[in-house]
Amino acid sequence: MLMQSIGPVPFVDLSIQWDQIGAEVMPDLEKLFQASAFCLGPWAVAFEKQVAEYLGVKHAIAVSSGSAALHVATIAAGIKRGDKVLVPAHTFIGTIWGLIYEGAIPVFCDVEEATGNIDLTDAERRIEDGVKAIIPVHLYGQPVDVAGVLAFAERHELTVIEDCAQAIGARFQGRSLGTFGSMGCFSFYPGKNLGGAGEGGLVITNDDEKAKVLRSLREHGQGPQRYVHERIGYNYRMDGIQALVLGHKLKRLDTWTDQRRAIAARYAEALADTPLRLPAVVHGDHVHHLYVVRADDRDALKAFLEEHGVSTGLHYPMPLYKQPCLEGIASPSPEGYPVTEDWAGNGLSLPMFAGMTTPQQDRVIDAIHAYFEQVKP
Structure with a gap:
């Protein structure tokens, strides 16, 4: 609900x-x-x-x-x-x-x-x-x-x-x-x-x-x-x-970073039962500037969240090798970039900021669960 x-x-x-x-x-x-x-x-x-x-x-x-x-x-x-x-x-x-x-x-x-x-x-x-x-x-x-x-x-x-x-x-x-x-x-x-x-x-x-x-x-x-x-x-x-x-x-950066990490940990726990691919912490101490999930139906999920009062972002929907300004400067290779295409096409950035309240995060989490309940076969 x-x-x-x-x-x-x-x-x-x-x-x-x-x-x-x-x-x-x-x-x-x-x-x-x-x-x-x-x-x-x-x-x-x-x-x-x-x-x-x-x-x-x-x-x-x-x-x-x-x-x-x-x-x-x-x-x-x-x-x-x-x-x-x-x-x-x-x-x-x-x-x-x-x-x-x-x-x-x-x-x-x-x-x-x-x-x-x-x-x-x-x-x-x-x-x-x-x-x-x-x-x-x-x-x-x-x-x-x-x-x-x-x-x-x-x-x-x-x-x-x-x-x-x-x-x-x-x-x-x-x-x-x-x-x-x-x-x-x-x-x-x-x-x-x-x-x-x-x-x-x-x-x-x-x-x-x-x-x-x-x-x-x-x-x-x-x-x-x-x-x-x-x-x-x-x-x-x-x-x-x-x-x-x-x-x-x-002087406050470490405190704010700790808050971001707590928000990320809560997202990870609360969204583990959804089809989303959640960000992993792999190579060191993540500071969670952005919390980017991936969804096969990213655009539909984004529209649903916006409709229900949750702002999101796209980081980044067009790979560099496709940027119009780089035509003739740098060309994509014939091997392609399949993982880049996945991140660009499916990545969705959820709200993430120091000072975000638990009720605010609950609204994000609830909206995501509501979306997947709606699209269940």
Whole structure:
């Protein structure tokens, strides 16, 4: 029976986080405006130090978005026009923008059935001349097979750039994601587990020289001397306001992650008796940025849930090799990508956010059970 006493369930509700931090953010925001510290500045410096300590890394370089982070990491890794880079076919397009901007060629790989992360067996088949790097994506907050990726990269002499846009706080064998590769890239888009009040991103590295290059690239290619530009650069600086908000939120990230894990565990238990294919926790500490189930009748289920006050999402319904903007740049292989097609065609993201109440989750669960009761033969 559907719970009608509970209002519609949003896909995400960020106002809950603001309710927790607003009172302490506002005085600092007043100070920031008084100091006119809008582009980088002391709050950005403080946040970089704070997040570097949290992740256990030497350098944290704050930038304007996750896509910007991946772009400057591509350049710092020495990837140039015509170079080829292995990437999962099932991910957000931001994973490959940096490659496209630099004239590099994404080589798409199929993904694991259980996780949606890059399938290293499939990647092995796609190794060819000119492949210089691999960008594993820790999709939905689930770590990739980190040990497998590192061994694969060493065997083929590839640079590893980790896409951690959805996975801050996740760990593999006790160590933060993003610290295993040459560089790790994060997004602070508002809906992320650690989200700003707008766009924001981060690159982390333990390499002193790469850190120097990354800091220059984000600020118009400028070196230590102001208005002396040592390389072609970009306006990828983080806003001070974003750094301020993120600093306050970071202190609560582990608590919010624990809440997400509890919600995921409850979904797993309550939906185990349905035909849904539920997400698995396979390669480390999942932080459940998204809770993506798979249903053979995904579109019908989505419509039913929306009709009954449950908002859902699709992450991601069109594989990268089918994107119109990539026609002529990267072509699908004749072997195809059957697992990617399954995730794209059947994946449905259920509401998942820190602060989600038990009655809200009950409404989601009840609506799903009601749908399958309705479609029983």
